[in-house]
Amino acid sequence: MRSEQTILRGLRRHRGSASTVLLWLVVMVLIWLLWPTLGARFTAPAVAPAANPEPRVVVARGDLAADEQGTIELFGRLSPSVVYITTLNQVRGSWNRNAYEVERGSGSGFVWDEQGHLVTNFHVIAGADRVRVALGDSRVANAQVVGASPEHDIAVLQLTLDGAQPPPVAVGRSENLQVGQKVFAIGNPFGLDRTLTTGVISALDRSISGPDGPQISNLIQTDAAINPGNSGGPLLDSAGRLIGINTAIYSPSGASAGIGFAVPVDIVNRIVPQLIAGGRIVRPTLGIETDDRYSRAASERLGTRGLLVLGVTRGSGAAAAGLRPTAIDAFGNLVYGDLIEAVDGEPVRSRLDLLDALESRKAGEVVELTVWRERQRIPLKVTLSPPA
Numbered sequence: 001m002r003s004e005q006t007i008l009r010g011l012r013r014h015r016g017s018a019s020t021v022l023l024w025l026v027v028m029v030l031i032w033l034l035w036p037t038l039g040a041r042f043t044a045p046a047v048a049p050a051a052n053p054e055p056r057v058v059v060a061r062g063d064l065a066a067d068e069q070g071t072i073e074l075f076g077r078l079s080p081s082v083v084y085i086t087t088l089n090q091v092r093g094s095w096n097r098n099a100y101e102v103e104r105g106s107g108s109g110f111v112w113d114e115q116g117h118l119v120t121n122f123h124v125i126a127g128a129d130r131v132r133v134a135l136g137d138s139r140v141a142n143a144q145v146v147g148a149s150p151e152h153d154i155a156v157l158q159l160t161l162d163g164a165q166p167p168p169v170a171v172g173r174s175e176n177l178q179v180g181q182k183v184f185a186i187g188n189p190f191g192l193d194r195t196l197t198t199g200v201i202s203a204l205d206r207s208i209s210g211p212d213g214p215q216i217s218n219l220i221q222t223d224a225a226i227n228p229g230n231s232g233g234p235l236l237d238s239a240g241r242l243i244g245i246n247t248a249i250y251s252p253s254g255a256s257a258g259i260g261f262a263v264p265v266d267i268v269n270r271i272v273p274q275l276i277a278g279g280r281i282v283r284p285t286l287g288i289e290t291d292d293r294y295s296r297a298a299s300e301r302l303g304t305r306g307l308l309v310l311g312v313t314r315g316s317g318a319a320a321a322g323l324r325p326t327a328i329d330a331f332g333n334l335v336y337g338d339l340i341e342a343v344d345g346e347p348v349r350s351r352l353d354l355l356d357a358l359e360s361r362k363a364g365e366v367v368e369l370t371v372w373r374e375r376q377r378i379p380l381k382v383t384l385s386p387p388a
Helices: 002-043 066-081 265-278 292-302 317-321 351-359
Strands: 082-092 099-111 117-120 130-134 140-149 154-160 182-187 195-209 215-222 234-236 242-249 260-264 339-343 366-373 376-383
Touching: 066 082, 066 182, 066 195, 066 234, 082 117, 099 182, 117 265, 130 154, 140 265, 154 265, 182 242, 215 242, 215 351, 242 265, 260 265, 292 339, 317 376, 339 351
Parallel strands: none
Antiparallel strands: 082 099, 082 130, 099 117, 117 154, 130 140, 140 154, 182 195, 182 234, 195 215, 215 260, 234 242, 242 260, 339 366, 366 376
């Protein structure tokens, strides 16, 4: 009996040892399987950060898109021809009466020809005592006003500069522009010199009120960002040709709202040579007096649109053709004169329309007017008179 108990105790010890050995075998297998992860986590030595790590370099495959390369090339080629204009006025101190200069405003301009003529907006330089120009190569020089056309908001300056002149901008055409065409504006918005913005032509033949009241017609509308300081800068096509002068924006806040306006280059190309030659626009006249306010009132009253003849100059072509002026009858009633509806078939709605129609004419030429008189439309031929 005692021997049986001894055998049973030996078997129990043997089973316990076997269980322990089996458990250890399982543990060793698990450690072996998990060692790549556990070893990396618990046994990898810490790596100190480099004192001066090497910059990360990523090599991109391919070049910039063709249109981006074209824009970069256009700006690099044209920006030296765009100038930063600052106007100055001379004032006297209230106490010591010493004279000194104060900055009046700023804007943009561009080189027109190799003789150093610059073109900008009239409202940029209007009322200034001195005009200072900063070039793209950091040179600063004075400029003199050669001539101006306020009704077109165009002015020409002569740059006084020692050394090489900056290159002129290539002049394009505006008669064949199309809505949707890409445009590029270079200027100095808010004094940030030589800034490039891009967009498209949004509309053509727009009319807005000019800075001093008179209407400016036949403008290009664009969504290229134009802000204060862009005035007078060039509007360019994708070939880098001048197609307009940035002149105004429509914005309730005074900043770009995506509606900017530019004077078409065909008008610029007609006006600038005259300003360079004589300092002013020389155009023949009909020999009449007009006022847009009275013309609008008469148009509403008569049921048509045109330019009311208020007076006729004695000895003029208008007098010889028999144009009738507006008058007051014996009873104090207003008697409307002739209402000019068109010149050579081109509609006339304002004084500026008439001036535009006569710009390409010369004294002695004959134009045909379409006139509204006594509820009927009649043609009249008028010989243009020399400018006063």
